[in-house]
Each structure stands twice: as C-alpha cells, then as structure tokens.
Amino acid sequence: MLRTVASRLLANVTATPKPFLPVRAFSSTAPSMMASAASDSETIKITLPESSFEMYKTEERPSLDVEISKEKLLDMYTQMTTMRRMEMAADGMYKAKKIRGFCHLCNGQEAVSVGMEAAITLSDHIITAYRCHGFTYTRGGSIKSILAELMGRADGISRGKGGSMHMFSESFYGGNGIVGAQVPLGAGVAFTQKYLDNPSVTFALYGDGASNQGQVFEAFNMAKLWDLPIVFACENNKYGMGTSANRSSASTEYFKRGDYIPGIKVNGMDAVAVFRASEWAKEWTSSGKGPLVMELSTYRYGGHSMSDPGTTYRTREEIQHMRSTSDPITGMKTLLIDHGVATEADLKAIDKEARKVVDQAAKEAEASPEPDIKEFFTEIYAKGSETPSIRGREPSETHYY
Numbered sequence: 001m002l003r004t005v006a007s008r009l010l011a012n013v014t015a016t017p018k019p020f021l022p023v024r025a026f027s028s029t030a031p032s033m034m035a036s037a038a039s040d041s042e043t044i045k046i047t048l049p050e051s052s053f054e055m056y057k058t059e060e061r062p063s064l065d066v067e068i069s070k071e072k073l074l075d076m077y078t079q080m081t082t083m084r085r086m087e088m089a090a091d092g093m094y095k096a097k098k099i100r101g102f103c104h105l106c107n108g109q110e111a112v113s114v115g116m117e118a119a120i121t122l123s124d125h126i127i128t129a130y131r132c133h134g135f136t137y138t139r140g141g142s143i144k145s146i147l148a149e150l151m152g153r154a155d156g157i158s159r160g161k162g163g164s165m166h167m168f169s170e171s172f173y174g175g176n177g178i179v180g181a182q183v184p185l186g187a188g189v190a191f192t193q194k195y196l197d198n199p200s201v202t203f204a205l206y207g208d209g210a211s212n213q214g215q216v217f218e219a220f221n222m223a224k225l226w227d228l229p230i231v232f233a234c235e236n237n238k239y240g241m242g243t244s245a246n247r248s249s250a251s252t253e254y255f256k257r258g259d260y261i262p263g264i265k266v267n268g269m270d271a272v273a274v275f276r277a278s279e280w281a282k283e284w285t286s287s288g289k290g291p292l293v294m295e296l297s298t299y300r301y302g303g304h305s306m307s308d309p310g311t312t313y314r315t316r317e318e319i320q321h322m323r324s325t326s327d328p329i330t331g332m333k334t335l336l337i338d339h340g341v342a343t344e345a346d347l348k349a350i351d352k353e354a355r356k357v358v359d360q361a362a363k364e365a366e367a368s369p370e371p372d373i374k375e376f377f378t379e380i381y382a383k384g385s386e387t388p389s390i391r392g393r394e395p396s397e398t399h400y401y
Helices: 002-011 070-095 110-119 133-138 143-150 182-195 214-225 271-289 316-326 328-338 344-367 373-377
Strands: 034-036 043-047 053-056 065-069 125-127 202-207 230-236 263-267 292-297
Touching: 043 070, 065 070, 065 271, 070 110, 070 133, 070 143, 070 328, 070 344, 110 133, 110 271, 110 328, 125 182, 133 143, 143 344, 182 202, 182 214, 182 230, 214 230, 230 271, 263 271, 271 292, 328 344
Parallel strands: 125 202, 202 230, 230 292, 263 292
Antiparallel strands: 034 043, 043 065, 053 263
C-alpha cells in the first residue's frame, strides 16, 4: 500500500526504477545541508554540515559526503510518516482508555531508528529501552502487531503480554523496563558475536536519564576489556522523567562518558547524519577496533510517558520551536521537493495513505481478542529446550533456610 504509492512516485522521476526497498529507510533532515542532483538521476549527493558530527579520542570521522538513492529517500519519508501516524494513533487510544499502563511515544525521534536501520542489516542486532515502538517497526514489526500489543491483545507482537515496554522482533531484543538494564544485555549479545566470530555489530540504546546508571559503566569496562563489537548509543532527548539533562548530569557530553572508549556525537534530528554515523560505527566496531560510544542529539515532543504532560519542566514555546525548526519529517519533505524526487502533491498522497494504513491497522488491532489464559505459560523457555531437564522447573520438597 504505502510502498506502492512511493513506488509510483519513484517511477515518475527515474527512467528505470528498481523494485522498492524493504523496511530499510533513509532521509535528510537538516535544512542547512547542501545537496545536488540531476532530475533524471537515481541518486542524490549530499554534503552534511560540519556540525553533524563531533568526535572524541579519535582522529577518524565519518565522511560528510553522502550519495543516496531516491528510492531510499522515499522509503525513509514513508516510514517516518507512518511511524508518526502510528504514535498519534497510540496517543488517541491511550486517552480513550483502550491502552492501559505505560506508553512511551517516540514522536520527534523518528530519524534515529530509521536512519540507524538504513545503515545495518538483520544480521546486526539492536536492543533498547522502553521508547521502542519505532525500532520495533523498523525491525519488521507490523503496525497492527504493535498497536495490538499496546492494547494487550492476542495479535500483539508479544502476544499481548508485554505492552509498550516489551516488544521483540528479529535481531531486536526489545524494549526493556529496567532503566539501563539493556546496556549490559547488549554487551552480552556483542560478546556472543565475537565468540562466534560473527562479523556483525550490536547497537545498545539508552537514554540520557539512564546514562548515569552504574551498570552502563560496568558494560563499558567489559566491552573495552574484550574489544566487543558494540555501539553504546545514547538517545539524548534532553529530558529524563521530568528532569532536564543538565539538572541530573554533571557532564552532558554523553559521547565522552566512555572515558577510554572513543565517541561520536551525531545530530539525531537528521536521518542522513544518523545513517552515515551508524554506517561508520558499524565499520569501526566490526573491524576489531572495539566499542564506540555514540550520542544521538534528538528531542521528544511529548512527555516521558503518557502520564507526563511534558510541559511542567519545559516551555510550550521550546517544544514548538523544535517542531518548527528541526522536525525530521519536515526536513525530509523539503529535501524531496527541492531535488525533484517528489512534488508536494506526491508527498500528500503518501501522507494520506499512511493515515489510511494506520487507521485500518488500528481497527484490526482493536478487533483482536484478548490472549487466552494459556498464554501466561508460553515463552518461558526457549523453543526446542527440553524443559523437564531444567533445574528448578518443579518445586522441591527439600527446603533450605
């Protein structure tokens, strides 16, 4: 549906369009970036601003020159627009009390997940915290499965047992509810990759609020000690749960927090910059140079969760300023129009189709039944494991006090 619309648009600007891409996506968000492309070219050459990257303890840096295909740019716009619509639908469902419990939305942060996904493959791994809907989508989860999971329905991606915090898909180890706990788990995934001599990388994402957790620094130590292929990616959206970063952190230069680990700070509102940085980070870590700390400077439009209005510790003017000057979708739209990839009418067609697709998925998710009571006992053990041989599976009559 959405990809069919985007494919038709691409056919209008390229003589021999290629088959449309799968879930991978790509975008530009910085209004100040320079780009050039002939109207009949299949690629666009972009020069990112110098401010896109800031380095720590390394002379190497990603190239500012990026050449990207038009089909990837359209795919990026489609994904980010769909993701935004999906989160807006979740917002409405929560306010209608169709979603209960926690719900952490990623409105404003779409460039991070989509740009990162564009640089890697499903042989690479991602693990993140509870603001995970966008990553679940880019890793292959359907809109229906995500919304159904939020409502605790059987068709949810975790069969209705995980909710907003716990979603999983291929090579994606989900959102995790314990603040910062996913970081050492990510180090464990990277250890396995190195142990098995698997030439892939793990991105372990955490927020600025989680950056002060002790287990994050413990994971840094082990990763550097063993030179694990892991990128510690801090999504710095400027605020933790009701507290600004500069009120909770003695140092807000999170890309320097690794101390003995090199770091890079990236404009996380620019998906092209995120793509290029993630591509470079993958090459760095998978080539045996050890771990990397990446700070993605981004911004969330809503509160920390649905219970947080997000306006008691920051002004509405600040939020509106970020929306009007740095929105990743708006920036992508400008790039597509300015360089002849699509017209404004074309993009409105994609927007309209995104709304239609999300609305339909929401209806199907809501129609999904609640999980059977038997689901309480599934996914306890790994598939194929011989459960009778697992120690502690059955209660013992012997007690030790």
